[in-house]
Amino acid sequence: MRRSAIQRQSDELKARIRRHADRRDEDFRVGVEIEVCLLDGRGRPVDAGAVIEALRGKHDVDYEYGKSQLEFKTKPVPMDGIEGLNLQFEGFIEDLERAINKTHAGATPVFLGANPSPHASEGLITDKPRYQRLARWQRRIPDIEMDGQKFKAVQVATAIQGFHMHLQGRNPGFTAAMFNHILNLIPSVILLGANSRLFAGRVFSLHEPRLFMYDQSEQQNSGFPGVARYLEGVEDYIDYITSRKPVVAKDYFELVKERHDDARIRLNTRFYRVETRVMSVQPTPRSMMAMIEFFIGYLHRAIHEGRALRPLATLREERQSVVRSGFNARTHLSVVDTAKSQVATAQKGLLDLGIKPQFLDVLERRIENRTTAGEYVAHLWQSKFDGNADETLQEVIADVWDKTKNNRPIF
Numbered sequence: 001m002r003r004s005a006i007q008r009q010s011d012e013l014k015a016r017i018r019r020h021a022d023r024r025d026e027d028f029r030v031g032v033e034i035e036v037c038l039l040d041g042r043g044r045p046v047d048a049g050a051v052i053e054a055l056r057g058k059h060d061v062d063y064e065y066g067k068s069q070l071e072f073k074t075k076p077v078p079m080d081g082i083e084g085l086n087l088q089f090e091g092f093i094e095d096l097e098r099a100i101n102k103t104h105a106g107a108t109p110v111f112l113g114a115n116p117s118p119h120a121s122e123g124l125i126t127d128k129p130r131y132q133r134l135a136r137w138q139r140r141i142p143d144i145e146m147d148g149q150k151f152k153a154v155q156v157a158t159a160i161q162g163f164h165m166h167l168q169g170r171n172p173g174f175t176a177a178m179f180n181h182i183l184n185l186i187p188s189v190i191l192l193g194a195n196s197r198l199f200a201g202r203v204f205s206l207h208e209p210r211l212f213m214y215d216q217s218e219q220q221n222s223g224f225p226g227v228a229r230y231l232e233g234v235e236d237y238i239d240y241i242t243s244r245k246p247v248v249a250k251d252y253f254e255l256v257k258e259r260h261d262d263a264r265i266r267l268n269t270r271f272y273r274v275e276t277r278v279m280s281v282q283p284t285p286r287s288m289m290a291m292i293e294f295f296i297g298y299l300h301r302a303i304h305e306g307r308a309l310r311p312l313a314t315l316r317e318e319r320q321s322v323v324r325s326g327f328n329a330r331t332h333l334s335v336v337d338t339a340k341s342q343v344a345t346a347q348k349g350l351l352d353l354g355i356k357p358q359f360l361d362v363l364e365r366r367i368e369n370r371t372t373a374g375e376y377v378a379h380l381w382q383s384k385f386d387g388n389a390d391e392t393l394q395e396v397i398a399d400v401w402d403k404t405k406n407n408r409p410i411f
Helices: 002-019 049-055 083-103 129-138 153-159 172-193 209-217 234-242 252-258 285-305 312-328 335-352 361-369 373-384 389-405
Strands: 030-039 060-063 069-073 108-110 144-146 149-151 162-169 263-266 272-280
Touching (some): 030 083, 030 285, 049 060, 144 209, 149 153, 172 272, 172 285, 234 252, 252 263, 285 361, 312 335, 373 389
Antiparallel strands (some): 030 069, 030 162, 060 069
C-alpha cells in the first residue's frame, strides 16, 4: 500500500513537470536553514525549548533531531538581494544571544558542524513522531567507529548540525542542470567549509568527521547521491528516489527527506529547488554568505557555458578523500587547484549577474592559507587542553561564539 501511494505521487509529479517545462521562475532565489546546538557552562547539552519559544514570532525556528538543537530558517531572497541574508543572519544571532541570556544564562550556542560535547545520549532525541521512528531504525544499526572510538548510530543525528541552502530554478530542466553541477562542487565545498574536527570531547584526524559519522550512522542512506548517471531531467531524480526502499516514509516527500544526500531536489512547493546539505554550519554570517556566493556564481557560469561535467565516480572518490584528508587529499587531480578554479569561476559568474562579490574572499583566503575553521578549532583545543575537557570545551566554544556574533570569519 505504502509503495503504491508513493508511486501514484511520483506519476502526478512527473505530469506536473511536463506541464511546467517552459516556466520562467526567478533563478537562484535563495533560502537557508541553519542548525545550532546549545551547551551549558560545563559543555552539557541544554534543552533548547525555552530559547525556541523566545525566538518564535520574530524568527522561523524549531527543534531539530536533538532537544539541544534548534533550526533557523531565513526568508527567501532574490539573488540580487543576497546581502539581505547577511543582515538576517546578524539579526538572528543578536536575538539568539538575548533569548539565551533570558532563558539559559551562561549557555553558549554552537555553530559547528559537529557537537563538541562528550555528553551525548539517546534521551536527547526530540519527541517528534518522525524522529522517534528514525531513532528506532537507527538503534538496529551497528556501532560506528572513528579513530578507534565507537559511537551508537542513534546518537549521531543529535550531535551534528548542518547549513542547508535552497536555490530556486527557473523550470524543471534548469533545476536538473543545477543539481548536476552542484555535484561537481561537493568536494570543494567540503574542503573549504569544514569546521568540526572537535567532536565528542576529542579532536579527530578526519578533515570533516560530521559527514563520515552521518554516512555511517545511516548505513549509506546519506552522502553523495547514489545516481547512476547525471540527470536528464527532474523525472530521473524522481525515479532515483522511488527506487529506494522506505525506512519510515509514508509518501514521496517524506521519502526525499529520508535520503540525507549532499544535494536533493525539492518538489514540495509549486517551485523547483535544489537543496544542498553538505556544508557544516559556518561559524560566522560572512562565512555562510561566502558559500552562497560560491554556489550562485559557479552555477550561473557553468550552466551558461555548458561546462563539462566530471565523472561521478571521480567525484565520489574525491569526496571520500577530502572528508578524510582535506587539503592533503590525494586523487587524480589536485582538489586545491579544482577549488581555486571553481571559486574563480564563481567570481566571474557573479559579475555576469551584476552582483559584486562581497564575501568570496573568505574562501580565497582559505585556499591561500590551506586551512579552514576546522583547523583553527582543532589547534585552539590542542593549545588550551590541560586535562580538564569540560573547561577546555567551554573556552573553545566561547572563542568561536565571540567570532560568530561579531561576524569575524575564521581563516
